[in-house]
Amino acid sequence: MHRKILTPVAALAAAGAAFWFLTGAEGLDAQALASVEPGDAARGERVFWAGGCTSCHARPQAQGDAKLELAGGLELTTDFGTFVAPNISPDPDDGIGAWSEADFANAMLRGVSPEGAHYYPAFPYTSYARMETQDAADLFTFIKTLPPVSGAAGEHQLSFPFNIRRGLGLWKMLYLNEEPVLALGQDASEALRRGQYLVEGPGHCGECHTPRSFTGGLEKGKWLAGAPSAEGNGIVPNITPDESGIDSWSASDIAYYLESGFTPDFDSVGGAMAAVQANMAKLPAEDREAIAAYLKSVPPRPNGYPASQ
Template structure:
């Protein structure tokens, strides 16, 4: 049957074209020269602010670290998710086991493009989908601050992922869908400066949406319900709604939010718990105007009802 041979041939050709297109489309993409030129010389004092805004210690410090030990970025925390177990690596200044040998360009490509110095995709458990919205100057400053931190020997354990999530090249296709540098929430030109400053901190280095926003089946954040709360990536708990919608923080004032970020106490004098403990510690390191800007942004964004299924009460 000549027509059958032609059909099979056409399917093979189309499959081959699709495979080539997928391979090309999934290739790691590095930053262009124009962006790299914006990194600047780096200022460690400014970089300290970005370090704490970015929550680097929450994932990269040894679990349970306190005080100055939180600046020893040896990695090792296990993040158990439906896709497998991710282990944040050593990002100390150890040249062998950490990132001490990285250039500022290497750090920028990692944070803004999710690409390693060797040209491999990082998994988006590293929240570069948010960091991609950062100003390159802040990356240069962060690099300068990281250079002031101690070197810690020892590699963190490897990720533990099953098929197909262990195929890194597939992350390139995920990036085509979810990686971009545009803000999530648009605001008019006359928006007050604190709100805009808060948008940068929350949507960029603070990467709040990575935990507080529901995700789709591919693991991308659902931006139409931004910060509406979500089922926790680990375990069976939930991450709260931090919009002013039903179930959220609509009854909190800007001052309440800023105070919570500084002290860890809610308006009802409850205290911060769970994974938010480390986040709040980082937020407490920021200047008061930064916490006020975050609060102004959270009160200005669209309100959404809780983004996670209702929980049944125990009898």
């Protein structure tokens, strides 16, 4: 019995077909979308501040009510290239005003555009994947109440091979997971579970506070242990209850810091965290307390970045 030997051309075609099949963009299943109730803007505002939407999608340096004009334009310069935050205002032409609720949920929870393309994970959908679909619907309803802003933000500036979006399908196979990062005990309080949800999901704290592999995925074994800044300027601190992190902070210290911006040492928040803290200050006190409870419960880790940084 003779075996057929694939020619190099046929082998290449087979590999290309396999790549195309494996890297397709997958959205939410119909059942997940069908279970969602009509969005509630009041609940959505709470998700909006927890998710820090203005930090990336408002115009750079926006203040006051201008933070609610989600025109985009913020540039994030990384080792992979420069990513530009898009306009997500309700403008129907340049923003997301023409999107459906399903379009928005697929973007948030699966990193898939309405056209079926992959979004780059500078948009932290690997954390948002842990959100409830209902929260995405509520958030979308709130965003639709904000001012529409015309004008598209700039394009990403990426070199080969990072400009090939299709390859993100393989990346997502490694790093897109809706399961919690940490396993909580069955006796975990509702506050602790709420804190986990906020930190691991909409708050996407791990996206900055956890080191990444050379492929850009989070090293979850060093969860929240601090990391070099993705933009190459300084470090993002360790926020685990390790002596090199926030072991000396009480849960009330953490909650107060998120509310006021003041540390237990009477220092004040600075850098990129200033915008995050401003968002957290708009949450109900119980959410800040839940975040604090979760941060005090995570395993202590030594700093996740080199000591020289």
